Amino acid sequence: MAQATKTLEFPDNAKATLLFGMNNENLSHLEDALSIAIHDRGNQLSLSGASKAVDQAEKILNDLWDGIKKSEPIKTAEIDAKLRFMQADKKDSTRMSKDEKITISTKRKEIKPRSPNQAVYLNLMKDYEMVFGLGPAGTGKTYLAVAAGVSAFLHGDVERLIFTRPAVEAGENLGFLPGDLKEKVDPYLRPIYDALHDMIPMEILIKKMESGEIEIAPLAFMRGRTLSNAFVILDEAQNATTTQMKMFLTRIGERSRMVVTGDLTQTDLPKGMKSGLKDAVETLEHVDEIAFHHFTPKDVVRHKLVSKIVNAYENKPPAPRS
Numbered sequence: 001m002a003q004a005t006k007t008l009e010f011p012d013n014a015k016a017t018l019l020f021g022m023n024n025e026n027l028s029h030l031e032d033a034l035s036i037a038i039h040d041r042g043n044q045l046s047l048s049g050a051s052k053a054v055d056q057a058e059k060i061l062n063d064l065w066d067g068i069k070k071s072e073p074i075k076t077a078e079i080d081a082k083l084r085f086m087q088a089d090k091k092d093s094t095r096m097s098k099d100e101k102i103t104i105s106t107k108r109k110e111i112k113p114r115s116p117n118q119a120v121y122l123n124l125m126k127d128y129e130m131v132f133g134l135g136p137a138g139t140g141k142t143y144l145a146v147a148a149g150v151s152a153f154l155h156g157d158v159e160r161l162i163f164t165r166p167a168v169e170a171g172e173n174l175g176f177l178p179g180d181l182k183e184k185v186d187p188y189l190r191p192i193y194d195a196l197h198d199m200i201p202m203e204i205l206i207k208k209m210e211s212g213e214i215e216i217a218p219l220a221f222m223r224g225r226t227l228s229n230a231f232v233i234l235d236e237a238q239n240a241t242t243t244q245m246k247m248f249l250t251r252i253g254e255r256s257r258m259v260v261t262g263d264l265t266q267t268d269l270p271k272g273m274k275s276g277l278k279d280a281v282e283t284l285e286h287v288d289e290i291a292f293h294h295f296t297p298k299d300v301v302r303h304k305l306v307s308k309i310v311n312a313y314e315n316k317p318p319a320p321r322s
Helices: 013-020 022-034 050-071 076-086 089-097 115-129 141-154 182-198 201-210 241-249 274-284 304-314
Strands: 005-011 037-041 044-050 132-133 159-167 214-218 230-234 258-261 290-294
Touching: 005 050, 005 201, 005 304, 013 022, 013 050, 022 037, 022 050, 022 076, 044 050, 050 076, 076 115, 115 132, 115 141, 115 290, 132 141, 132 274, 141 159, 141 182, 141 230, 141 258, 182 274, 201 214, 241 258, 241 274, 258 274
Parallel strands: 132 258, 132 290, 159 214, 159 230, 230 258
Antiparallel strands: 005 044, 037 044
């Protein structure tokens, strides 16, 4: 395998420190990911290793440098995102080469896809009125759906944001939790609150929720409604029953978009009860106007351990029958 050495120089010492990371964390991460050696001297870097890997490292570092000049935060997650796009197979690279540039603007931050599959998902949510985002935890299916909804709302494409989840008791009993109904169901909706807090300043979020422009409610509260001119997200849809799922999907109204997210491999429904998400995929997969997008453990963008945990569970042999 051909070897190569390259020298890079970054003219601003303060920004170079941000690029390298605390205690050269970013450089070490890139070294491990590409199996190369990186040596720093002041604002200069020397890259050595396999020629292709050195070229990839050079491109990533230059891209990150451009981001730093625009005051974009640079962490190891950004390096991993660059690597996912760069190392996508040839077919995906052709289809998604421009999609790394997708940016969703919210009040608090700009959000970009961190994998080619995320880029496809974001495009589907722009092109289709109903999208199913399916896959394991940590792939960004809910976070990106919330980001797409917030962006559509802020740009005036829809008048309301509606977020919902089934309030399924996963080992806990709602009746024994303290507080009124809102306090009982809020823990089930916490991931949606967290994503919104990441994108909209608290004072604006509270105001929009008080006016009803942003609504977060259990799935049961959707019954009997027609959701028009809204961006509607059903999260953790694997915990919806078949009846609830049909009820929800038929709520879509004029000028609305729906995104349904869930993991077909996990459900907290009682044993023997079929997941409404699974039933919907089987029933609607041939409807051209609906997009189904599948994530895999390779798309996990959380801590690297999450991907390994998901893989371990997927590859676990079935328990012997008693």
